[in-house]
Amino acid sequence: MGCVLAVVFSVAGCRKQEDPPNAGAVRVLVSYATFRPGCLTLTVTDVDEPSRTETADIRMEPSARSDVRTVAILGREGWSRNLRLTATAHERSCNGPVVARHEVTTQVPTVGTAAVELDLRALDLDDDGYVSSEGTFPGSDCNDDDPAIHPGATELCDGVDNNCVNGEADAPGGATYYRDADGDGFGDPTALPNLSCTPPAGYVLEAGDCNDQDPDIHPRQAELVCDGKDDDCDGFTDNDPFDVGTQCQTEQNCAGFKQCASTALTACVSSETPREWFQDEDGDGEAGTSLGLWCASPSQGAVEDNTDCDDSSRFVSNAATEVCDRLDNDCDGQVDEDQTGCDTEAWTTTNATPASITWDTVAAYAGNKGWLAGRDGRVAHVDGETITLVADCPGEWNASWVTSAGRVFLGSGAGTFTTRLPTDTGPCVDVAGPVSISINGMVGFEDGNRVALYAVDSQGRILRWNYEEGAPEQAAPEQLVELGGNLRSIDGTSPLTLFAAGAEEQGGTSHPVVWRGPTEDGGAWQKESLGNVGVPGFLRAIRVLSPSHVYAGGDGGLFLERAGTTWSVKPAVTLPSGNAADIRGLVAFSSKALYAVSSGTNHIHFFGGTAWSHATNPSPSSQMNALSGTGPADVWAAGQSGALVRWRP
Structure with a gap:
């Protein structure tokens, strides 16, 4: 080798x-x-x-x-x-x-x-120049039995991979299909697609499924549950309708972001700390009614400073000056301090003649002036100590209201109205109401030279008389609504804060009832829920300090307070004997300064916020039927024997 x-x-x-x-x-x-x-x-x-x-x-x-x-x-x-x-x-x-x-x-x-x-x-059985793809050394012919099938052949949509490349995907009319493992109609875009003329089993035309193992997760649907998953595969977790992560405001006006509170609900969560806000409800320019805790102003005019210790009274605030009127006007915790002799200031009595006169209604206005009216056509104007009877004013006058200029409006037991100025000298002119039913109470609101007068009658009607000073013709009084029952009194601080009181019959017995007027134009009157007041009978007087401070009194000494939206029973008016007295008239200047007259006694009652006491010194010699006043230092009572009793310290 x-x-x-x-x-x-x-x-x-x-x-x-x-x-x-x-x-x-x-x-x-x-x-x-x-x-x-x-x-x-x-x-x-x-x-x-x-x-x-x-x-x-x-x-x-x-x-x-x-x-x-x-x-x-x-x-x-x-x-x-x-x-x-x-x-x-x-x-x-x-x-x-x-x-x-x-x-x-x-x-x-x-x-x-x-x-x-x-x-x-090697095998090329169909002799097309391409070797079978089977064997140890495979060729590129995917079907060695058909010389028309081999690489380079024209692909057709015939169910056959003619050119041995990607099935039928490259055939004219072919499409891309995606595996749909969960059967929700949307394929997995991350899996290898299938290119074919017809959809293979388990494949669909549309991709986009971000979780092909869950049939509840796929595109073109709303988020199903608030669970940290992208249910609709839009790239966002718990968005529409949950909108998790979006900016929001809590119920307390705090800026925050939406978070899942359950599988079905989101909550606005904020890191801000709410603060207490106050509003001026009594109209004295100082805020004292709490609106609760908020991060931003909850309503127009709300402030963060409490500057009114009694927001039920326009006569009390931190900015007011103390006067003699049984109120803590300046919010220093003391009543009538430094008002020498205030606690002994006497009530004065002026009697009209003849002594048979009975006054059933009284209406005071500025400057120690007012109007008296009652039975047997008795109507009188008061100017200081002078009482001047109107010569010709027939009617049984049950209700009155007076403007700041002294125009009085009267309502009669026959459903008629009349009106006059102190300077008028002629007889009263009757104005017919919608029906001949007794008018029992009224209140009015001035707007320039216009007056909107509201009245109630014994069949539960709310009436309105739009009066324009100086107009050649006046509109007629009209009926707004019939509530049913028997209404005795109406009051409010505006046409949108009206309350009416009386009684409705249930099973043959009269039960107290209060209705609240519409709080917006076009609204409906709503019956208030008084709860179990404990006694039957009528509410005969209602007085509104604000929508959150309303008082009503009636038979059996019943005395009710509306604080916020809830009515509650307050201490009853009683006689010296301890028995309940029927409240006939009521005026209110604060939640701590209310006056009432009642049956069975000549006293004028005073409520200081917790209990009733006798206000008059000395007591009137006759029974009082009606109350009025321009403020807590100008209180008028009128009744039998032509008596007018006033407290004007």
């Missing part, structure tokens, strides 16, 4: 080359069958020194599907005799996939010729 070989290829059909001296040769027979190789190669490698290798193409007969090619290998200088021979067949061209390979080892003889056979096997 010691000799050195040179390797030279000799392929059958080529010119025979001269053998190197003193060297043998290897004759290689390369056979193939059942396919047409696009390229045949033979690689010779020196087993003892693998870096020595040479490859050569083997020429073939293009029309032959089976053939044997002969290659001669001669010795070459520097090579060993131990060789590895590798025959390789490629599909279509030398750049095509390897579809067959056979490898053997042999030894070049020192003399003579050794024969080696290399057999290459």
Whole structure:
């Protein structure tokens, strides 16, 4: 062995080359069958020194599907005799996939010729030039039984992968389908799509499913539950309709962000600390009614400073000056301090003549002036200590109200109205109401030269008379609504804060009733819930300090307070004997300054916030039927024997 070989290829059909001296040769027979190789190669490698290798193409007969090619290998200088021979067949061209390979080892003889056979096997049964994709060395033909199916063929939407690439995806009319594992109609965009003319089982046309394991999660739906998941796959968690993370305001006007409060609800959560706010409810310019805790103003005019210790009274605030009126006007915790003689200030009595006069209604206005009216057509104007009777004013006058200029409006037991100024000298002029039913109470509101007068009658009607001073013709009184029952009194601080009181019959018994008027134009009257008041009968007087401070009194000494929106029973008015007295009239200037007159006693009663006491000194000599006043230091009472009793310290 010691000799050195040179390797030279000799392929059958080529010119025979001269053998190197003193060297043998290897004759290689390369056979193939059942396919047409696009390229045949033979690689010779020196087993003892693998870096020595040479490859050569083997020429073939293009029309032959089976053939044997002969290659001669001669010795070459520097090579060993131990060789590895590798025959390789490629599909279509030398750049095509390897579809067959056979490898053997042999030894070049020192003399003579050794024969080696290399057999290459591949299948191209349909003879389309593409080898079957099955086997150890697969080709690119995905269907070796059909010569029309192979790479490069025209793809059709016929249920067949004609060109062996991506199914039918590249066929005209084909589409991309996405796996839909949870069956909700939307595919997984992260999974490998399927390109096909028809939807494969478990695939859909539309992707976008952000959780293909949950059928309740998919695009084009609202967020289902507030759970930290993106139910509609829009890239946002718990948005519409929950809108988690969006800016919001709490019920206390605090800026915050929405958070899940349950699977169905969100809550606005804020880091701000609410503060107490106050509003001016009694109209004195100072705020004292708490609106609760808020981060920002809860209503127009609300402030953070409490400057009114009694927001039920326009006569009390931190900015007011103390006067003699039984109130702590300046909010210093003392009543009538430094008001010398205030506690002994007497009530004065002025009697009209004749003594048979009975006053059933009184209406005071500025400057110690007022009007009195009652039975048997008695009407009088009061100017200081002078009481001037109206000569001709027939009627049983039950109700009155007076403007700031002294124009009085009267309502009669026959359902008629009349009105006059102190300067009028002629007889009263009757104005017919909508019905001939007793008018029992009235209140009015001035707006320039116009007055809106509201009245109630014994059949539960609310009446309105729009009167314009100086107009050549006046509108007639009209009925607004019929509530039923028997209404005795009406009051309010504006047309939108009206309350009416009386009684309604239930099972043959009269029971107290209060109605609240509309709080906006076009609204309806609403019956108030009084709860169990404990006694039957009528409420005969109602007084409104503000919508949150309303007082009503009636039969059996019943005295009610509306604080906020809730009615409660307060201490009853009683006679000296301890028995309950029927309240006939009521005026209110504060939750701590109310006056009442009642049956069975000549006293005028005073309520200071906790209990009733006798206010008059001395007591009237006759029974009082009605009350009025322009303020807590100007209180009027009128009744039998033509008596007018006043407290004006």
